[in-house]
Amino acid sequence: MKQKSVAVVGAAETTGLGKIPDMSNIQLHADCALNAMADCGLTAKDIDGVACAGQTPVEIAHYLGITPTWVDGTAVGGCSFMLHVRHAAAAINEGLCNTVLITHGESGRSQIGRARPVPPPSSLIGQFEFPYGPMGPPTMFPMPVMRYMKDMGATHEDFATVAVIQREWAAKNPRATFHDPITVEDVLDSRMIAYPFRLLQCCLVSDGGGALILTSAERVKDFPTKPVYILGTGESVETPMVSQMESFTSSRAFRTASKKAFGEAGITHSDVDHLMIYDAFAHLPVFGLEDLGFCEPGEAAGFIRARHTAPGGKLPMNTNGGGLSYCHTGMYGMFALQESVRQMRGMAPAQVEGAKLSVCHGVGGMFAASGTIVFSNEAP
Amino acid sequence: MSEYERPLPQPTPETQNYWDGAKAGELRLQRCGDCSHVYFPARPFCPACSSRDVNWFTASGKGTLFSYVINHRAPKGFEAPYIIAVVQLAEGPRMMSNLVDCPQTPEALALDMPLEVTFVTATDDIAIPQFRPVGA
Numbered sequence: 001m002k003q004k005s006v007a008v009v010g011a012a013e014t015t016g017l018g019k020i021p022d023m024s025n026i027q028l029h030a031d032c033a034l035n036a037m038a039d040c041g042l043t044a045k046d047i048d049g050v051a052c053a054g055q056t057p058v059e060i061a062h063y064l065g066i067t068p069t070w071v072d073g074t075a076v077g078g079c080s081f082m083l084h085v086r087h088a089a090a091a092i093n094e095g096l097c098n099t100v101l102i103t104h105g106e107s108g109r110s111q112i113g114r115a116r117p118v119p120p121p122s123s124l125i126g127q128f129e130f131p132y133g134p135m136g137p138p139t140m141f142p143m144p145v146m147r148y149m150k151d152m153g154a155t156h157e158d159f160a161t162v163a164v165i166q167r168e169w170a171a172k173n174p175r176a177t178f179h180d181p182i183t184v185e186d187v188l189d190s191r192m193i194a195y196p197f198r199l200l201q202c203c204l205v206s207d208g209g210g211a212l213i214l215t216s217a218e219r220v221k222d223f224p225t226k227p228v229y230i231l232g233t234g235e236s237v238e239t240p241m242v243s244q245m246e247s248f249t250s251s252r253a254f255r256t257a258s259k260k261a262f263g264e265a266g267i268t269h270s271d272v273d274h275l276m277i278y279d280a281f282a283h284l285p286v287f288g289l290e291d292l293g294f295c296e297p298g299e300a301a302g303f304i305r306a307r308h309t310a311p312g313g314k315l316p317m318n319t320n321g322g323g324l325s326y327c328h329t330g331m332y333g334m335f336a337l338q339e340s341v342r343q344m345r346g347m348a349p350a351q352v353e354g355a356k357l358s359v360c361h362g363v364g365g366m367f368a369a370s371g372t373i374v375f376s377n378e379a380p
Numbered sequence: 381m382s383e384y385e386r387p388l389p390q391p392t393p394e395t396q397n398y399w400d401g402a403k404a405g406e407l408r409l410q411r412c413g414d415c416s417h418v419y420f421p422a423r424p425f426c427p428a429c430s431s432r433d434v435n436w437f438t439a440s441g442k443g444t445l446f447s448y449v450i451n452h453r454a455p456k457g458f459e460a461p462y463i464i465a466v467v468q469l470a471e472g473p474r475m476m477s478n479l480v481d482c483p484q485t486p487e488a489l490a491l492d493m494p495l496e497v498t499f500v501t502a503t504d505d506i507a508i509p510q511f512r513p514v515g516a
Binding site for chain 1 (some may be wrong): 386388389391392395420421438446447448449451452453454455457458461462464466474475476477478486490491492493501508510
């Protein structure tokens with residue numbers, strides 16, 4: 001896409017976060033959508049593009065009262081919203097629509113009105129993985145970790161440290177689910193979920209949502225908010241079966257999506273002031289730092305241990321506390337995008353002073369899909 | 381054995397020969413006639429070069445432990461803790477499996493340890509390929 005041709009002008013999360021027993025899944029979409037419209041002074045009549053996952057664009061457009069000329073129901077898991085941003089930018093540039101609303105809402109904890117389709121026993125995953133008893137992400141996602149540890153020399157303590165440092169960020173964020181500091185020992189003493197990972201290395205299960213409103217950069221002066229420009233975007237997919245990843249020490253989808261986004265943005269790693277790497281589980285920031293090229297293969301654990309991604313470090317990462325300590329509805333990618341936008345607006349609870357460029361990287365499924373967005377707060 | 385309660389696969393036309401093989405005590409894979417690529421899971425074309433000239437063969441059933449988790453929350457039909465592994469097959473592809481005939485503990489496992497296939501009868505029509513340590 002053309003750099004900075006499209007901007008985020010509206011952004012908001014659901015009014016509540018964590019446990020929201022009085023809202024259904026679709027109402028969580030609507031709650032954050034209304035908040036995002038209020039953020040930039042719009043109503044549903046001003047929206048002509050709708051993108052969402054978890055609910056269909058038909059459901060969301062009808063529920064909110066939108067008559068769209070463009071919709072995108074790309075649903076590739078938790079990074080779907082990074083792909084929506086990318087597709088929306090292309091659609092706006094092509095003139096298919098002018099003002100796009102992207103919504104995420106998920107009653108992940110209360111399970112009110114939430115439908116999550118299970119692949120049938122005739123699907124590839126149904127035939128070749130389900131017979132072996134994987135129970136969703138906590139057993140599927142950490143599958144590469146033992147291989148990574150052996151090949152790269154990483155330790156249980158390394159993956160515990162990821163959770164410890166993200167809790168440090170969460171402590172600065174009033175909306176985070178957990179605030180109390182934890183130690184490596186706390187993590188390694190927490191309940192075993194699926195060896196090698198324990199409870200504190202697995203994401204939260206929350207209710208919540210978030211919405212973004214995007215439009216042409218030429219229109220940003222019409223809005224009261226500080227515009228956040230899309231500088232570069234990337235997406236890719238690899239496999240619906242974690243057992244069939246090409247490598248267990250690197251994600252092809254991560255590498256492909258991020259390379260495209262960095263290329264479109266025309267940036268190098270030293271340009272990046274702020275980084276979000278979707279952390280459903282403690283190994284994802286390690287894979288992400290390496291696959292995005294911030295660290296050489298095998299060096300990310302040491303990079304995190306050296307506190308480079310911690311408060312005060314040179315590469316602040318997952319500054320909202322992440323899926324491990326902020327919230328995780330099931331498709332967390334929208335919350336990573338929200339934090340990047342807050343950082344670019346200069347209004348994050350743990351604001352990175354002077355940050356001008358934010359990279360936001362998402363994962364979908366168990367390394368199945370990936371999307372990367374590069375944001376800038378500097379006008380074109 | 382008691383009634384099989386674990387999730388059952390439902391073969392499709394493209395995978396039926398794999399499951400027929402499992403029922404016959406064979407691990408069947410496919411090799412491309414054009415580029416010789418060996419792949420899994422089954423499909424009637426080569427994912428490396430798109431050729432439709434592919435052939436079934438019976439694999440050695442030998443492999444090594446590539447990676448694993450030990451699940452501590454048992455779904456129906458399983459008893460926690462139990463190992464879910466990814467096996468590096470001698471012929472090149474990898475596949476998911478449980479590890480049977482060994483303690484379900486990290487101490488019993490070492491990555492790259494040799495494994496061999498065995499088959500667990502689930503129903504009259506379905507047998508599930510499983511792996512166990514060589515010599516177990």
